[in-house]
Amino acid sequence: MEAIRRRQLIDAAIASIGRYGYGEATVQRISRAAGVSSGIIHHYFGGKDELLEASMRDLLAELRREVAGRLAKATTPRARLEAIVEGNFAPSQFDPPVVAAWLAFWSEARHAPKLARLQRINHRRLLSNLRHAFSAVLAPEAAAQAATGLAALIDGLWLNAALSGERNIDEALAIAQRFLDRELGDGAAMKRQ
Amino acid sequence: MEAIRRRQLIDAAIASIGRYGYGEATVQRISRAAGVSSGIIHHYFGGKDELLEASMRDLLAELRREVAGRLAKATTPRARLEAIVEGNFAPSQFDPPVVAAWLAFWSEARHAPKLARLQRINHRRLLSNLRHAFSAVLAPEAAAQAATGLAALIDGLWLNAALSGERNIDEALAIAQRFLDRELGDGAAMKRQ
Amino acid sequence: MEAIRRRQLIDAAIASIGRYGYGEATVQRISRAAGVSSGIIHHYFGGKDELLEASMRDLLAELRREVAGRLAKATTPRARLEAIVEGNFAPSQFDPPVVAAWLAFWSEARHAPKLARLQRINHRRLLSNLRHAFSAVLAPEAAAQAATGLAALIDGLWLNAALSGERNIDEALAIAQRFLDRELGDGAAMKRQ
Amino acid sequence: MEAIRRRQLIDAAIASIGRYGYGEATVQRISRAAGVSSGIIHHYFGGKDELLEASMRDLLAELRREVAGRLAKATTPRARLEAIVEGNFAPSQFDPPVVAAWLAFWSEARHAPKLARLQRINHRRLLSNLRHAFSAVLAPEAAAQAATGLAALIDGLWLNAALSGERNIDEALAIAQRFLDRELGDGAAMKRQ
DNA sequence: TATGAATGAGGATTCATTCAT
DNA sequence: AATGAATGAATCCTCATTCAT
DSSP states (O other): OHHHHHHHHHHHHHHHHHHHOTTTOOHHHHHHHHTSOTHHHHHHHSSHHHHHHHHHHHHHHHHHHHHHHHHHHOOSHHHHHHHHHHHHTOGGGGOHHHHHHHHHHHHHHTTOHHHHHHHHHHHHHHHHHHHHHHHTTSOHHHHHHHHHHHHHHHHHHHHHHHHHOOOOHHHHHHHHHHHHHHHHHHHHHHHHO | OHHHHHHHHHHHHHHHHHHHOTTTOOHHHHHHHHTSOTTHHHHHHSSHHHHHHHHHHHHHHHHHHHHHHHHHHOOSHHHHHHHHHHHHTOGGGGOHHHHHHHHHHHHHHTTOHHHHHHHHHHHHHHHHHHHHHHHTTSOHHHHHHHHHHHHHHHHHHHHHHHHHOOOOHHHHHHHHHHHHHHHHHHHHHHHHO | OHHHHHHHHHHHHHHHHHHHOTTTOOHHHHHHHHTSOTHHHHHHHSSHHHHHHHHHHHHHHHHHHHHHHHHHHOOSHHHHHHHHHHHHTOGGGGOHHHHHHHHHHHHHHTTOHHHHHHHHHHHHHHHHHHHHHHHTTSOHHHHHHHHHHHHHHHHHHHHHHHHHOOOOHHHHHHHHHHHHHHHHHHHHHHHHO | OHHHHHHHHHHHHHHHHHHHOTTTOOHHHHHHHHTSOTHHHHHHHSSHHHHHHHHHHHHHHHHHHHHHHHHHHOOSHHHHHHHHHHHHTOGGGGOHHHHHHHHHHHHHHTTOHHHHHHHHHHHHHHHHHHHHHHHTTSOHHHHHHHHHHHHHHHHHHHHHHHHHOOOOHHHHHHHHHHHHHHHHHHHHHHHHO
């Protein structure tokens, strides 16, 4: 029962942020979207802030799943990097309410320490995953810079797609592939020296 | 008088978003930060939303100035591209309240048509600037893709620097330069064919 | 079963008033203190107000027992008066939760007719007991005044001890004895005339 | 303006406690009784609790005024003691809303440290006033006991009058006078020794 | 032009009560 | 007999907005 209600409420919270925006995602609206009474949020989460924190955790977990699932099937360094890129560009990450929620959490994280911590952990995992994959074919310094660059490119491509409303994921993937072509081409050469 | 007050209030609004967050930047706090009464906001802007819209316009104008100033001095295509990158990475763009305000506006823009319009115009100008500069040395299609890629990289690098709190601008610039090196190297070759 | 549950819940109600105050003694807290579910209160009492009324009745019954027990053993008028005083100053009447509950009921009685009725009955019994005992040695008018005075002294001494948190019962008893000394000294003289 | 509003709101708070009881004296009811909007309470007092604390302070100040005014005119120890008694039995202290508010504060003080402090100060002032006056004619120990006794009698008589709803102030005064007659008769004799 | 007192709608939260199990 | 999940009305409080000065 508890698991069901928490799921319902988290989904409703993300949907409400998507529909109304973070500041206008009220307890009233979220509970109505979940088809339950307003009091239930406090029963299961203790309060609105905790529900929103749980919602951010849920977004992060979903992204982690998308990446981890693809990563598990990858065998070469290049495939691992592509898995990370594709995980970040999975359809679930472009669902409009999800996009709105991500943006809201990035903004809120600046003033909510708990959200900031989640966001920091997420960012570090992405960087660490990328660096690890690049390290297989690049020298440490080059791997670090390539990781930072690809992380930025992933976020930037996602952001532009998210902000523009166009889900031109194919072009984003092509640009990321191109980035990989060059980093791995150069890097492989460098490492061979 | 009006110009002075509007300036004061816009600065106070950005500062308040930086200090308290978008949702907690109240009329009371903004007016106190500006050293004026709370009623004055409605006198000069008509309401809180209009002040916030004016503040976003102000951020955009400042960014435009940073880019345009550098662009005016650039003579080669490469210099133009670097001018755009450096304008976007100007110190003013990493001032913490400004960072917070940018993030807030990106988030809010999803639900405030007026803000969305401003953001769209800004994004198009960036893309158009980049495409124009790339077109001098790349074929149209390649120029478009390079522009999209660099725009994403700029936003992503800015975002990561902004979210991590570290203002490691030099690394960001190095990564962007590296991107340019490669696009222009390839591109020049392609165009020469 | 019913008797056991009612006892548990009344004790828990008084304990909760003692710990949290009247307004903060919620059904949730009371039932948790009793180690039962929240629904049980309505099952056995019909509602929160009825439980609180039963709790006040319980306090009154306990006070009555303290007085009646001592009164049964008293043989002289003076002993009867002392029995009443000592019953009112029994240790059970200074148990902090009981003190808090008494104060709360005095306050609530002004707006809850049922509680007001209980309190009125209690006050009349005290006065009647005192008057009856004084009548054995004082003229009717003097007995009535002595009874009113001693009733006030008892309440006032209890109240001051209760409010100050010090359970200086011995001093209170000494003062009451002193009052009796004088009333009975005078009174006896008057009656003898 | 501020002084006027605070006065209005304190009066309305006491009236509302009198009419509805402490727990039911809501911000809504208090502000309506004051003829102002509900938000104004937070504007002038910061919150409901602060208004209620200010109301208790007001009750205490009024009592202090009643006593101090009479005390200033008293020249003999006996007159001083009567001034204190009469101050505590002034008509203002039997106004029904005031009675209800006093009872409520006594009850609430057990769980609100700020109210507890006010109540403690008040009790100490009463005791100190009485002890000082008794000291002029009684030995220190006897004066202390007489003070405690009279303080209790005052509170008890007030309480019984308050609880019974009868404002039989004359009988209360007569009983207090009688107490004084005896304490001072004995005491004077003792001191003369 | 500028103030800040005042409003009252709307927010999160609490809680007595109900009821299916 | 007993549970505790669920409800929704009522609470305090916040805040953008208005307006007399």
